[in-house]
Structure formats: structure tokens, C-alpha cells
Amino acid sequence: MNTNWRAIGIGFVVMLVVGAFGLWLPVVGQVGAGLVGGFVAGYLAGGIGNGAWNGLVAGSISGIAVSVLAALLGGLIGLAGGPLGGFLGGAGVFLVGVVITLLFAIDSAIGGAIGGLFNR
Secondary structure: OOOOHHHHHHHHHHHHHHHHHHHHOHHHHHHHHHHHHHHHHHHHHOOHHHHHHHHHHHHHHHHHHHHHHHHHHHHHHHHHHHHHHHHHHHHHHHHHHHHHHHHHHHHHHHHHHHHHHHOO
16 A cells, blocks of 8 residues: 555545535535545545555544644633633543544545545
């Protein structure tokens, strides 16, 4: 499995764009963003194994980025409860973000494998 950073970067950007529009359809939009972004990364990488790997990495990076931003926002909102409230708010959001990262990675890997299948 080769890591194609260009494919990962393009897949990441596609996930962000489709995910931004997917906010109108909360569950379907985010899953669709992972599948479409993973598909693009996999297609650019070529091959089922390479596609799945590059889709997985692109999905993981996007999930981590969303988790960090959500944790920072949760920490800022939690500051109303004092320093401990900010820490607990950010940590709770971050743990949810870890689950979101896994979900983004799984559907992106599936999309990447399908995309790689189309570009052997």
C-alpha cells in the first residue's frame, strides 16, 4: 500500500466541501461526505488496497480536524463553568470526536476501496 499524499489531500478537501453542504442532512450528509471523499482519494491512488488505505487516511485526518475544532469550541463554551468546566466540556467533546473520527475513517476506507476499484 502506497501513501499518495496528493490523493489524500484532495480527498480531504472534498470531504470538507461535501460535509459543509451535508450539514443540511445531518447523518446522511456526513456519511456521504466520507464516502465521496474516500472515493476520490481511492480513485486517485488507484487499486483496491491503495484506495482503501488512502481513503482511510483522508477520513482519519478529516475526523481529527473536526474533533479538534469541536473540542476547542466545547472548551470555550464550557468556560462559563470556570476552568474546570472548560476542561470537562472540551474533553467530553473530544471523546465524542474520537468516535466520529473512527466513523469517518471506516466509510472513507469503503469509499476509497470502491474508488480504487474503478481505477486499477
